[in-house]
Amino acid sequence: MLKLDPIWQSEIQQAHFRLLLDAMAHPGRCYSVTAQVKESPMALGILAILLDAEVSLADPHGSLKNEDWYLLQAKSMSPEQADYILCDGTLVPEFEPKLGTLPSPEQSATLVLVVNKIGQGDINLKLKGPGIAETEELAISGITSDWFSRREDWVCSFPLGVDFILVDDTQIVAIPRTTKVEII
Numbered sequence: 001m002l003k004l005d006p007i008w009q010s011e012i013q014q015a016h017f018r019l020l021l022d023a024m025a026h027p028g029r030c031y032s033v034t035a036q037v038k039e040s041p042m043a044l045g046i047l048a049i050l051l052d053a054e055v056s057l058a059d060p061h062g063s064l065k066n067e068d069w070y071l072l073q074a075k076s077m078s079p080e081q082a083d084y085i086l087c088d089g090t091l092v093p094e095f096e097p098k099l100g101t102l103p104s105p106e107q108s109a110t111l112v113l114v115v116n117k118i119g120q121g122d123i124n125l126k127l128k129g130p131g132i133a134e135t136e137e138l139a140i141s142g143i144t145s146d147w148f149s150r151r152e153d154w155v156c157s158f159p160l161g162v163d164f165i166l167v168d169d170t171q172i173v174a175i176p177r178t179t180k181v182e183i184i
Contacts, residue, residue, distance in 0.1 A: 028136030116142025
């Protein structure tokens with residue numbers, strides 16, 4: 001009998017989806033996963049709720065195993081064409097993701113960035129924008145500041161741009177394209 005990790009169970013996926021919705025609604029706020037799925041990579045859990053056979057995924061840093069691809073069912077594409085891109089936050093971005101078009105800004109990419117730790121670290125951000133009362137501060141370790149300088153270029157022509165979902169072992173935080181980010 002095939003034994004699947006808990007992240008493939010519907011009740012866990014529903015809980016992760018709720019966390020992701022809350023994270024997108026409140027940029028910069030950290031959300032923790034339930035204790036029962038801590039043995040599975042959080043990035044894989046997020047991809048499990050976002051992907052199906054109708055969307056594409058790029059894994060430019062080779063983070064996924066072959067069996068992960070099989071279960072995710074997404075089409076493999078280059079980072080320049082993919083709907084979702086799984087990235088190692090410690091590596092410098094070397095691609096130009098889809099930014100959408102004016103008639104279809106939703107045709108842009110969502111980047112899932114794997115970092116070492118959310119809530120503490122050497123990169124400190126100040127966030128402003130929709131879903132944030134005044135400002136939100138966020139510390140992250142295991143991410144190069146290059147991601148945020150590139151993000152500035154990618155989101156400068158709103159409504160075009162990309163959305164970031166940052167994940168560590170147990171937490172997620174979202175930075176939608178509408179959020180203004182300042183490194184402090």
